[in-house]
Amino acid sequence: MYAARYENRFSERLLSELESLRINEARLRTLIENAPDEFYPYDMKGRIMDVNNSICDTLGYTQSELESKTVFDFETSSLVKKLIKTVWPSLETGASYTISGTHICKNGRAYPVEIIWYVL
Numbered sequence: 659m660y661a662a663r664y665e666n667r668f669s670e671r672l673l674s675e676l677e678s679l680r681i682n683e684a685r686l687r688t689l690i691e692n693a694p695d696e697f698y699p700y701d702m703k704g705r706i707m708d709v710n711n712s713i714c715d716t717l718g719y720t721q722s723e724l725e726s727k728t729v730f731d732f733e734t735s736s737l738v739k740k741l742i743k744t745v746w747p748s749l750e751t752g753a754s755y756t757i758s759g760t761h762i763c764k765n766g767r768a769y770p771v772e773i774i775w776y777v778l
Contacts (some may be wrong), residue, residue, distance in 0.1 A: 696771070699778070702747055704728035718764035734768060735759045749777045 690697050696713035700706045709724045717724065717732055730739055738759040749755060755775045762768045 698724065698729070700729050704730050704742055716763065716769075717761065723764075732761050732763075733759050734762050738773065746775060749775065751777050753777050 691710045693710055694712055696716060697708075697710040698706050698713050699708055705728050706725050709721050714721055714724060719727075729742060733739060733742075735758075738757055741755075741757060745755060754777075757773050757775075759771050759773050760768050761771050
């Protein structure tokens with residue numbers, strides 16, 4: 659009986675902590691989605707995994723359109739493209755790297771960007 663009570667208390671605590679994590683995750687997602695800066699994590703091959711509203715609005719693509727692209731589809735700087743292929747894979751977890759680049763919108767307009775890479 660004691661073990662059953664302990665499991666029940668543990669389960670209640672675990673459920674409470676999971677709910678707290680869900681709430682925190684939802685808050686973080688809301689912050690990222692509505693941030694004024696462009697946010698688009700991508701993998702080592704440049705495939706976009708997620709986007710926020712800012713990059714969709716700026717580039718003129720929908721979320722699903724951007725998530726089917728790679729960063730090479732809208733980054734025009736050959737230096738940045740080379741760095742993505744050479745420097746990005748060698749960065750350590752927790753490291754950051756800042757470079758300047760140029761993005762091209764769906765309508766063809768180009769604009770300068772500061773790209774800050776964080777390795778997660």
